Amino acid sequence: MESYEVEINGKTYPVKPVRNISAHNIKHYQIHGGKSIPFIKNSDQTKMEEGEVFAIETFGTTGTGRLYDDVSVHVQLYKVIREQFGTIVFCRRYLERLGQERYLAGLNSLVSNGILEAYEPLADIKGSYSAQFEHVS
Numbered sequence: 001m002e003s004y005e006v007e008i009n010g011k012t013y014p015v016k017p018v019r020n021i022s023a024h025n026i027k028h029y030q031i032h033g034g035k036s037i038p039f040i041k042n043s044d045q046t047k048m049e050e051g052e053v054f055a056i057e058t059f060g061t062t063g064t065g066r067l068y069d070d071v072s073v074h075v076q077l078y079k080v081i082r083e084q085f086g087t088i089v090f091c092r093r094y095l096e097r098l099g100q101e102r103y104l105a106g107l108n109s110l111v112s113n114g115i116l117e118a119y120e121p122l123a124d125i126k127g128s129y130s131a132q133f134e135h136v137s
Helices: 072-085 092-097 104-112
Strands: 005-008 011-014 022-026 036-038 053-055
Touching: 072 092, 072 104, 092 104
Parallel strands: none
Antiparallel strands: 005 011, 022 036, 022 053
């Protein structure tokens, strides 16, 4: 793949393979089955076995050849949450009131990484209203 190039807006860029991405096996109801095959040659001896299903994804880039999760959006969202709410419980509509857009993936990431804790909404029957009051002294 390194011999390929792409032309974008009249400029030619070399295309490199992404080195930190690998193929992975797929199991029933499981997208990442636990077995991976590197995209580039290395010393890994993992083998595909008969009957296994793999997702072979070829990734190329005009950048460095290494991809990473862009957490900058999550960091910005966390900063807003910390400044606006501190450790107080809040709900998603509060983020919307603050003008935050496209926050759901960032919010899910903060929860899945244990930075924020999720509380499920409490509900009664459809159409009813519920309220809560708490006094701490």
